[in-house]
Amino acid sequence: xxxxxxxxxxxxxxxxxxxxxxxxxxxxxxxxxxxxxxxxxxxxxxxxxxxxxxxxxxxxxxxxxxxxxxxxxxxxxxxxxxxxxxxxxxxxxxxxxxxxxxxxxxxxxxxxxxxxxxxxxxxxxxxxxxxxxxxxxxxxxxxxxxxxxxxxxxx
Numbered sequence: 767x768x769x770x771x772x773x774x775x776x777x778x779x780x781x782x783x784x785x786x787x788x789x790x791x792x793x794x795x796x797x798x799x800x801x802x803x804x805x806x807x808x809x810x811x812x813x814x815x816x817x818x819x820x821x822x823x824x825x826x827x828x829x830x831x832x833x834x835x836x837x838x839x840x841x842x843x844x845x846x847x848x849x850x851x852x853x854x855x856x857x858x859x860x861x862x863x864x865x866x867x868x869x870x871x872x873x874x875x876x877x878x879x880x881x882x883x884x885x886x887x888x889x890x891x892x893x894x895x896x897x898x899x900x901x902x903x904x905x906x907x908x909x910x911x912x913x914x915x916x917x918x919x920x921x
Contacts, residue, residue: 768805773905776804777912790918795825797913801890802827809869810891813878814842821846821887828891832866840864842887845875849884853903855896867891874898876910880919
């Protein structure tokens with residue numbers, strides 16, 4: 767399991783990766799790869815971006831994923847629509863869970879804001895229940911808080 771210091775280092779690495787690049791897709795691709803390389807016991811990490819009143823699949827690492835998610839559906843939709851991090855110990859107990867990958871057992875989704883509006887989510891799945899704890903939530907919230915204003919969501 768990661769410590770807050772581990773997440774702070776990951777955040778610094780991510781900021782360094784994107785500081786000289788303005789392309790959103792390139793930056794989200796590298797961020798998903800960085801997280802995939804550094805987080806244990808995960809089977810999917812990536813982004814869903816707001817497009818035409820739906821969350822649409824963005825850069826990710828892992829198995830094939832759901833392409834479109836309605837804003838009021840699943841863990842991603844709830845995180846987006848409430849602008850709150852969703853840490854789900856057992857996705858099978860989450861009402862309305864969307865099973866894009868049957869192997870996923872737990873999930874954490876962090877909303878991303880740009881210019882005061884929620885524009886995307888970071889979604890991470892794990893093949894084990896109760897994978898994500900309070901440290902993961904605090905670390906990933908800090909990670910996104912430090913990155914969201916450096917990413918160019920003005921597409």
